[in-house]
Amino acid sequence: MNVQQVIDAILKDSCGDFRLSETGDRIMSGSPDTEVTGIVTTFMATVDVIKQAIACGANMIITHEPTYYTGKDETDWLQDDPVYAAKKKLIDENQIVIWRFHDYMHMGKTDRIYDGLLKEIGWENHMLDGNPHTYQIEEVSLAELASFFKRKLSMDVVQIIGKPEMKCSRVGILVGGGSLGLGREQMPMELMRNMNLDVMVCGEIMEWTLCAYINDAQMLGLNKAMIVVGHERSEEWGMKFMAEWLQPLVHGIPVVFIDAREPFTYL
């Protein structure tokens, strides 16, 4: 199969015949008619992921997030940039095709990023009203819930807002950039209020929106808290899960998931 055939198989499996008129899901390097020798799925095609892909003989990387540091993956501003030049050289010399699979991944029959996260944490049966943003779990303390996410998502440290002993049973999850509100800052707070959630587990955050709301709420004695796991740690699992469902679609081509890993160290 060539690159375009792999892409077509993925889109058909995820979204049937639905196609967007505008999308950032495009080939960022290489050609659609390249014969695929092996596929890597990952949250982000970082330099280390690219090196690991080369080492295992794969020539197609499917990345959820941008390759070149802006939402639209524009490269005009990078023409004299040493980071861009070195990364592009690595990609070109090894003839690696990079395809972004973001919008269609979230807009499939189910949101396949959430599907992967739920598989990883085992919460498939805790969903409220079929909404992957809301869950009912057996009551635990905030500290216990934070430990659960640290263990399941392989994190050394998480940021929380709220009292560690607070009881949590109604849990919201907004992965990736979704916790910023998808164009409406109020959205995560409205969700928390309307669904009477105790705690929100977040990808990206801004301190003047949901953080400030939850901080005030807990200062007022209301049962509200936040756990910040970050963008990569909340979405990586969708790309891990993808390696499983993609394998049968591409017949004998090897498919491997490579963990892009959390970019942060905590000092």
Added chain:
Amino acid sequence: MNVQQVIDAILKDSCGDFRLSETGDRIMSGSPDTEVTGIVTTFMATVDVIKQAIACGANMIITHEPTYYTGKDETDWLQDDPVYAAKKKLIDENQIVIWRFHDYMHMGKTDRIYDGLLKEIGWENHMLDGNPHTYQIEEVSLAELASFFKRKLSMDVVQIIGKPEMKCSRVGILVGGGSLGLGREQMPMELMRNMNLDVMVCGEIMEWTLCAYINDAQMLGLNKAMIVVGHERSEEWGMKFMAEWLQPLVHGIPVVFIDAREPFTYL
């Protein structure tokens, strides 16, 4: 002096006769003709800050960031919200005036948020080309620089990207939301490249922009790193400094700085 007279004195001292045609710097509660008994300056008028202001007899809070959880401090979406209702009750029952001082604070003859931070960390003489976003310091390791910021900004934990032993002498600082690029995602990366900075100290971050750029750069062996101190920890010091310069402008009215404190705990 009444509230409006205090505001006028602050704006004149910061910006002379310059006024914006549109700004979020407005009175969020109370009336401009209220006689001021005491002033609190703070990064954010959280519930705890309001309670402390009441306890010390102040009836005017000057906050850098929003009171009600969105950039524009809109309240229409909050009419049935229990967090909003309880916070508003606390404010109204105690007749607290809240005024936001954000845009003019950054747009003064100097950016008075940076002025305060520099005073706190003692870097007034390290500035490059009179640009408060860039500094030249005596060479230290990334771990040492992270420790310096933890100590100076009273933090238990900071997030970093890069090798702890990396040498840093050219340092960028983008406080608050500035590290998101102020409408242009590329900005912090262009600054880093154009000024040949080793490390960027950040307020807010998003994982797909500057974080990803720095992560790739350090994976390529380039001398690049990031220290994330967050929005509140990077900007609070401007409001601390404000209590000093505001006092002589309001004659006998007591002016107190109250630290809104970092919202996060690290588990």
